[in-house]
Amino acid sequence: MEYYSIATILIVLSGIFGYINVKFLKLPITIGLMLITIVFTAIVIVIAQFDDTLLVREKEFISSIDFETVLLDIILSFLLFAGALHTNFNQLKVQRWPILAFATFGVSVSTFLVGTIMFYVLQLFGLQISFINCLLFGALISPTDPIAVLGILKDAGAPKKLETKIVGESLFNDGVGVVVFLTIFAIAAKPDAAIEFSEIATLFGQEVIGGIGLGLVIGWITYRLMKSIDNYDVEVILTIATVMGGTMLAHKYHLSAPLAMVTAGLIVGNDTVRDSAMSETTETYVDKFWELIDVLLNTVLFVMIGMEMLVLTLKGDYIYAGLLAIPIILLCRYVSLWLPIKFFAKRLDFVPKTTLIMTWGGLRGGISIALALSLTQEMHRELFLVITYVVVVVSIVGQGLTVEPIIKKLSKQVS
Structure with missing residues (x-):
């Protein structure tokens, strides 16, 4: 199927499902769209018991979409830049050390704990x-998804300091998580080959440090170009060029595109840069454009996630393992956050129950599914894809719908 046709179908479905959500369900857009798409897919499966024409067509359509490439190589960069652009840089600067600890130490500890426990749990099946x-x-399951987190936290009413930690962590641990995944993937792909620690360190350093460095450079260049003119049309185009050109460079030189886009977005969105480089009109147009891009790509992404159900190998053992993985992942996240929060609580003013709220507010999303899709058959792709899908759906729907009341309840208890 042609790219234009695929994009057209996805956007038409996103528009229809988005309308149904706003008109009738009135749920957060990420949750509403995914639920509607899953229900739509389930209806197609029921209809297939009598006539499988529609089911066959939909399976062909889903199979024609390279979800991994579309998300990791295209959509993710735009969404991370948009998210970073609207993140409070000053709050992020104050909270930089705990956020760094969450995104590195936290992801690494969670990866090891989840992997170890699942190793023994899967043997039970x-x-x-x-x-x-x-x-x-x-x-692949340890990083929280910035796309899901940003979409749901907007209306959750979390204290600003806490929201900054959750959003900042999700923006950065995504990039770090992808690098950790790629590093372990390189080892798993050659189980009999000796891989030196220096090779792993080089890969990790090149991706992380190189990605942040690229983001700093292209963010600064974008700022200088925007400062030298006053034309909102061209300045919006410059921000698009930053994302597309920066992503292409990152892929070409094997740097972390997610970290590059987060860094560039934080620089361009910084209040100091805004005041010196953007007129009031330009700032309005830049913000509104990226808000629209954020909403559009979010709708397309979560429609795709809902439709992916059709290509899963839904075996009973796989589903049960996925359901059992949910509390394991939450427990491991709680443990991985506990030490950094304890360490920094003496230096920074943390909101009470921060560990609990961050554990429940750390949602999993499309990035985990995209990474699971990149596994090979030898890595038990079908098993881990089903487990990941179960975790993601429960995370977005279950945690997503309850994070707001939990935050409000805990805030009342504290006050």
Whole structure:
């Protein structure tokens, strides 16, 4: 199927499902769209019991979309830049050390804990999976998804300091999580080959440091170009060029595109840069444009997530393992956050119950599914894809619908 046709169908469905959500369900857009798409897919499956024409067509359509490439190579960069552009840079600067600890130490500890526990849990289902492949699952499921988090936290009413920690962590641990995943993937792909620690350190350093460095450079160049003119049309185009050109460079030189886009977005969105480089009109147009891009791509992404259900191998053991993985992942996240929060609580004013709120507010989303889709058959792709899908759906729907009342309830208890 042609790219234009695929994009057209996705946007038409997003528009229709988005209308249904706003008119009748009135749920947060990420939750509403995914629920409607899952229900739509379930109806197609029921209809297929009598006439499978529509089911066959929909399966062909889903199979024609390279979800991994579309999300990781295209959509993610735009969404991360948009998210970083509207993040409070000054608050982020104050909270930079705990956010850095969450995004590095937290992701690494969670990866190891989830991988280790799942290694033994899967054996209960008679599934003999190697430890390195379980670690791969730990790596792909540990990062919280900035797309899901940003979309749902907007209306959750979290205290600003806490919101900054959750959003900042999700923006950065995404990039770090992808690098950790790629590092473990390289080891798992060559189980019999000796891989030096220096190779792993080089890969990790090149992706992380190189990605942040690229983001700093292209963010600064964008700022200087915007400062030298006063034309909102061209300045909006410059921000688009920053994302597309920066992503292309990151892929070409094997740097972390997510970290580059987050860094560039934070620079361009910084209040100091805004005041010196953007007129009031330009600032309005830049913000509104990226808000629209954010909403559009979010709708397309979560419609795709809902439709992915059609291509899963839904075995009973796989689904049960996915349901069991949910509390395991939440527990491991709580443990991985506890030490950094304890350490920094003496230096920074943390909101009470921060560990609990961040554990429940750390949603999993499309990034985890995209990474699961990149696994090979030897890495038990079908098993981990089903487990990941179950975790993501429960995370977005279950945690997403309850994070707001939980934050409000805990805030009342504290006050």
